[in-house]
Structure formats: structure tokens, C-alpha cells
Amino acid sequence: xxxxxxxxxxxxxxxxxxxxxxxxxxxxxxxxxxxxxxxxxxxxxxxxxxxxxxxxxxxxxxxxxxxxxxxxxxxxxxxxxxxxxxxxxxxxxxxxxxxxxxxxxxxx
Numbered sequence: 578x579x580x581x582x583x584x585x586x587x588x589x590x591x592x593x594x595x596x597x598x599x600x601x602x603x604x605x606x607x608x609x610x611x612x613x614x615x616x617x618x619x620x621x622x623x624x625x626x627x628x629x630x631x632x633x634x635x636x637x638x639x640x641x642x643x644x645x646x647x648x649x650x651x652x653x654x655x656x657x658x659x660x661x662x663x664x665x666x667x668x669x670x671x672x673x674x675x676x677x678x679x680x681x682x683x684x685x
Contacts, residue, residue, distance in 0.1 A: 594630070599646055628676065628683040629655075648673045 586609050593599060593607060629645035629652075645651055649672050656665035670676040670683060 594646070603647065628680050629673075648676055652676065 590609055599605060599607075629643050629648040632640055632642045635641055645655070648655075652671060652673070653665040656662050664670055664683070668675065669679045676683065
């Protein structure tokens with residue numbers, strides 16, 4: 578167990594997301610916890626490397642926040658539930674490296 582101060586948690590999260598650690602160790606489980614998570618909305622837009630880590634405004638002016646760090650595992654199921662289902666197998670978005678490279682096409 579490692580205990581960090583809030584800004585150190587941001588730095589640790591950035592390191593994990595931007596490094597190849599999660600790709601190299603896909604079964605690695607990481608938990609970052611803080612009682613006040615108000616920094617997350619400000620942190621995420623700066624690290625968006627794929628559309629599965631982002632905030633989206635809904636038609637009814639609400640917000641949906643996604644934080645899927647292993648999109649290859651859930652992409653097809655996500656597309657079936659949220660839509661459009663036909664992009665679940667689109668080679669522009671599968672595997673996750675293609676999804677990141679074509680992120681602009683997936684974000685409306």
C-alpha cells in the first residue's frame with residue numbers, strides 16, 4: 578500500500594495513463610482513492626488519449642464521464658449498449674491503439 582497526497586495522486590495517475598505500464602501489465606489492478614475527487618474533471622481533459630477516458634454532455638444537459646483504462650476489453654460491449662453498434666468491429670477503432678489514433682472520429 579502506498580499513501581500519497583492529492584497532487585501526488587494526480588501525478589501517479591498521469592504516469593500510469595501516459596506510460597506503457599498498463600499495456601505491459603494488462604492484469605495490473607490499480608486503485609487511486611481520495612475523499613475529495615474534485616480534481617478529476619480538471620485532470621482528465623488533459624490526458625485524453627482515447628474517447629473512453631472523457632466527459633460527454635448528454636442531450637438532456639447532463640454529463641457522462643467515462644474512465645475505461647482497458648478499452649479493448651469492453652469496446653464491443655460498450656458499442657452494443659451505447660451505440661452505434663456497427664463501430665464495435667470497425668478497424669479504425671479496434672484495437673485500442675487505433676481507437677486512440679482516430680479519437681476525433683469517435684467524439685461527436
